[in-house]
Amino acid sequence: xxxxxxxxxxxxxxxxxxxxxxxxxxxxxxxxxxxxxxxxxxxxxxxxxxxxxxxxxxxxxxxxxxxxxxxxxxxxxxxxxxxxxxxxxxxxxxxxxxxxxxxxxxxxxxxxxxxxxxxxxxxxxxxxxxxxxxxxxxxxxxxxxx
Amino acid sequence: xxxxxxxxxxxxxxxxxxxxxxxxxxxxxxxxxxxxxxxxxxxxxxxxxxxxxxxxxxxxxxxxxxxxxxxxxxxxxxxxxxxxxxxxxxxxxxxxxxxxxxxxxxxxxxxxxxxxxxxxxxxxxxxxxxxxxxxxxxxxxxxxxx
DNA sequence: GTCCCTGCAAACAATTTGCAACCCT
DNA sequence: AGGGTTGCAAATTGTTTGCAGGGAC
Numbered sequence: 001x002x003x004x005x006x007x008x009x010x011x012x013x014x015x016x017x018x019x020x021x022x023x024x025x026x027x028x029x030x031x032x033x034x035x036x037x038x039x040x041x042x043x044x045x046x047x048x049x050x051x052x053x054x055x056x057x058x059x060x061x062x063x064x065x066x067x068x069x070x071x072x073x074x075x076x077x078x079x080x081x082x083x084x085x086x087x088x089x090x091x092x093x094x095x096x097x098x099x100x101x102x103x104x105x106x107x108x109x110x111x112x113x114x115x116x117x118x119x120x121x122x123x124x125x126x127x128x129x130x131x132x133x134x135x136x137x138x139x140x141x142x143x144x145x146x
Numbered sequence: 147x148x149x150x151x152x153x154x155x156x157x158x159x160x161x162x163x164x165x166x167x168x169x170x171x172x173x174x175x176x177x178x179x180x181x182x183x184x185x186x187x188x189x190x191x192x193x194x195x196x197x198x199x200x201x202x203x204x205x206x207x208x209x210x211x212x213x214x215x216x217x218x219x220x221x222x223x224x225x226x227x228x229x230x231x232x233x234x235x236x237x238x239x240x241x242x243x244x245x246x247x248x249x250x251x252x253x254x255x256x257x258x259x260x261x262x263x264x265x266x267x268x269x270x271x272x273x274x275x276x277x278x279x280x281x282x283x284x285x286x287x288x289x290x291x292x
Numbered sequence: 293g294t295c296c297c298t299g300c301a302a303a304c305a306a307t308t309t310g311c312a313a314c315c316c317t
Numbered sequence: 318a319g320g321g322t323t324g325c326a327a328a329t330t331g332t333t334t335g336c337a338g339g340g341a342c
Binding site for chain 4: 016017019021022050051054055058059062
C-alpha cells in the first residue's frame with residue numbers, strides 16, 4: 001500500500017496514534033470513496049476480522065474531526081465519508097440506485113456559489129448535492145438503492 | 147386561522163381527506179418553518195393533545211409525497227419541513243445554534259447552479275446548504291444547538 | 293356504509309456513550 | 318510505564334411499519 005506512509009505522516013502531524021484500524025479505514029475510503037460507516041466496516045473486516053462497527057464509527061469521527069476525512073450526509077440515507085479534504089468539490093446522487101459521484105466545483109473556491117449577504121449569518125462553506133438519475137438507471141426505475 | 151381554507155382546498159385537490167391533524171400540522175409549519183418532526187408534534191399537541199409523534203410522521207410523509215410540504219435534511223440533524231414548495235430556495239444553517247434561514251435563489255430557476263454535464267447522470271435538482279455562524283452566536287461559541 | 297387515516301405498539305436503522313483491556317509511543 | 322484507542326455492550330435518537338378502531342366522505 002503506497003499510501004500507508006502518507007497516512008502515517010498525516011496521523012502523526014495531528015498527534016494521532018498510528019493504529020492498524022485507522023490505516024485500514026483510511027485505505028478503504030481512499031480506494032472506494034463515498035462509503036457509509038457500515039460499508040467501511042464491511043471493507044475493513046476482511047483485513048482486520050476483529051474490528052467492530054462501533055470502532056469504525058469512532059475512527060471515522062476522530063479522523064473527520066482532524067480533517068483527514070470529510071463526511072457528508074446524502075438526503076435520506078446514511079452518512080458517507082471520503083478522503084478528498086483539500087478541495088471544495090460537491091456531489092451528485094442518483095435517486096434510483098443511490099450511487100454518488102464527485103462534481104468538481106466550476107469556480108474552484110469555497111464557497112463556489114455567490115455567498116449570500118444580508119443574512120444575519122457569516123457563511124463559511126456551501127454543501128451542494130445534485131439529485132438525478134444515472135444512465136444505468138434510466139429506463140429501469142424499479143431498482144432499489146444499493 | 148385564515149389559511150385553513152387554503153389548506154382544505156389543497157388537500158382536496160390531492161384527493162386527501164381533510165383531518166384536524168393534517169390542518170394542525172400544516173398550520174404549525176406555515177407559522178414556524180424548518181420544524182423537525184418532534185418540534186411539529188410539540189407545537190401541535192397544544193391544540194390536539196391526543197396526537198402522537200408517529201401520526202405526525204405519517205402526516206408529514208403523506209403531505210411531503212403530495213407536494214404540500216417540502217422536506218430537507220440538514221447535515222447532522224433531524225429532517226426539517228417547510229410549506230414553501232413552489233420555489234427553489236435554499237438554506238443557511240448556523241453550525242453553532244442550529245438555526246436555519248431561507249436563502250432565495252439568485253437565479254430563480256431549478257437547479258439554479260450550472261447543471262454539471264458529462265456526469266453520466268441527468269440532473270433534476272440541486273440542494274444547497276450554506277454553513278456558517280449567525281450573528282447571535284458570534285462571540286459566544288459555547289452555545290448548543292436549539 | 294366504505295375506506296382512508298389515526299392511535300398505539302413494536303421494530304428498525306444509524307449513531308453515540310461508558311468502561312475495562314489493550315497497544316502505540 | 319502511561320494514556321490514547323479499541324472492543325464490547327447498552328443506550329439513544331430518528332424514523333418506519335403493522336394492525337385495529339375511528340372519522341371523513
